[in-house]
Amino acid sequence: MxxxxxxxxxxxxxxxxxxxxxxxxxxxxxxxxxxxxxxxxxxxxxxxxxxxxxxxxxxxxxxxxxxxxxxxxxxxxxxxxxxxxxxxxxxxxxxxxxxxxxxxxxxxxxxxxxxxxxxxxxxxxxxxxxxxxxxxxxxxxxxxxxxxxxxxxxxxxxxxIPRLKFPREAPSRSTLKLEEAFLTLLDDNERTRWLTAGMSAVDLGAAPGGWTYQLVRRSIRVAAIDNGPMDRALMDSGLVTHRREDGFRYRPQKIVDWLVCDMVEQPRRVAELIAHWLQKGWCRRAIFNLKLPMKRRFDEAQQCLARVRAVAGTVRAKQLYHDREEITVFAASTGVRQRP
Ligand SMILES: C[S@@+](CC[C@H](N)C(=O)[O-])C[C@H]1O[C@@H](n2cnc3c(N)ncnc32)[C@H](O)[C@@H]1O
The missing domain is CATH 3.30.2130.30 (VC0802-like)
Known part of the structure; x- marks a missing residue:
């Protein structure tokens, strides 16, 4: 066998x-x-x-x-x-x-x-x-x-295991998670087309800014949503708008290229939120973390992914090297949009 x-x-x-x-x-x-x-x-x-x-x-x-x-x-x-x-x-x-x-x-x-x-x-x-x-x-x-x-x-x-070097100027080690997600969940061609200067993103649960840093280093404008403080140097880039708001209530002013989300929350709540954004067409693509519970982690992951798959064109998920009790998910919208 x-x-x-x-x-x-x-x-x-x-x-x-x-x-x-x-x-x-x-x-x-x-x-x-x-x-x-x-x-x-x-x-x-x-x-x-x-x-x-x-x-x-x-x-x-x-x-x-x-x-x-x-x-x-x-x-x-x-x-x-x-x-x-x-x-x-x-x-x-x-x-x-x-x-x-x-x-x-x-x-x-x-x-x-x-x-x-x-x-x-x-x-x-x-x-x-x-x-x-x-x-x-x-x-x-x-x-x-x-x-x-x-x-x-x-x-x-x-x-x-992709061996990534921690960038000294990044505000948190979480930055490696998003870098690894880009490497693992997207192919070369997608990275070239979908991570380009001038694009827009929303980062839910952004502070202190490790994920925002990965977007800013690619010259992508970011609305960083978090009650916590953002890294000063990142704010000085001029590419970040910090809003002290609840990530579950925030709505974008315009459709954005990327939604990223690293809020520590129940995975089903996060999956529901991302599905809502994709269904409304408020973002073209999303990368988000699902923090898994201690028990029945496989079943929980499947249920959350099923919720997102119901509204997304593409869904890919991976437990990254930099993930601990969590998985990271990429989802792309089907292309149908509504005004935020
Ligand atoms: C794991 S940290 C994010 C780290 C960040 N991705 C980075 O790379 O630096 C989780 C963040 O989610 C924020 N958060 C949790 N619940 C939130 C909510 N409902 N709305 C906005 N932010 C929230 C917390 O304040 C915390 O800063």
Missing amino acids: PLRLLYCRAGFEGECAQEVTALGAGACDFTRDSGFVVAHAATNATTPLWRDLIFARQCLPVFAHAQAMPRNDRLTPIMAALAQRGETYAQVWTEAPDSDAGKALAPLCKSLGNALVGAMKKARLLDVAASRRLHAFFPQGDEVYLCAADPESCAPWPQG
């Missing part, structure tokens, strides 16, 4: 498994807090695309799984599996889960990665023109999953 390997946030293995199973992509095995899930797919099942999954940071088809490898020679069983498959790869990534146990494996991944590249070069299994990337994933020191990934359909970052 084909195996699929999914990376996720440690503690969210259950939600990741629920999602994969609900999509008909197989029954899952996982250990809580391990940071990964293994799905046993039907022979003819397609591999879900990483972009389509909410709780998975990566989704890979497995072609070999080795356990109880000798700790003084892991290379021999790995090279034997590669020789048996006989495929060449453009790149090799050696990875471990994003978990406490996985962090301890970082030195092993580094040294084994170097040794593996050397051995694969010698065996002529590395070829820059090859169409796939090899992922060697170590859940523990003596166990490996080998996966052949099509880079077009998989997350383009090791461990499925």
Whole structure:
């Protein structure tokens, strides 16, 4: 039975498994807090695309799984599996889960990665023109999953984590959440077309301005809605209007290109608010956070997304690396508008 390997946030293995199973992509095995899930797919099942999954940071088809490898020679069983498959790869990534146990494996991944590249070069299994990337994933020191990934359909970052640098002048670390959302939920073409100078945005729950900062750095004008204070330098940009109002009551004067929302509120209330904006056509696109409850997180996410899908043309959702107990959602209007 084909195996699929999914990376996720440690503690969210259950939600990741629920999602994969609900999509008909197989029954899952996982250990809580391990940071990964293994799905046993039907022979003819397609591999879900990483972009389509909410709780998975990566989704890979497995072609070999080795356990109880000798700790003084892991290379021999790995090279034997590669020789048996006989495929060449453009790149090799050696990875471990994003978990406490996985962090301890970082030195092993580094040294084994170097040794593996050397051995694969010698065996002529590395070829820059090859169409796939090899992922060697170590859940523990003596166990490996080998996966052949099509880079077009998989997350383009090791461990499925975009390593973003915190911009010194940004007013809060939340800024990385919106930056990651732009990278993960939009493609290159959409980022070029939809994040351009002169556009307009509303930021609900904006203070102190981490999300507003991401818009302002792209020369987008922002109405920042929050009773809390906004960062002074951001206000000095001349692109921000700060309104001390309730985000649930605020209405835009004109249709805006973007609505972003990071208010800490019940997810259904936020989903209802965003659905209202999209239905009225007050914004063209939205990115918002849904803070998930402690229990039934998958079901809650599904219900909120269903509410937004009922009125939106496109909806994409992801638990980002910078998200904790929450998911981030992109939604685009169907194009029907009413005056605010
Ligand atoms: C997580 S913080 C936002 C951080 C911000 N996105 C950033 O990057 O700096 C949540 C904000 O939502 C605001 N907030 C919560 N409920 C609100 C409401 N009903 N209307 C407006 N703002 C609200 C809070 O005052 C708080 O500043």
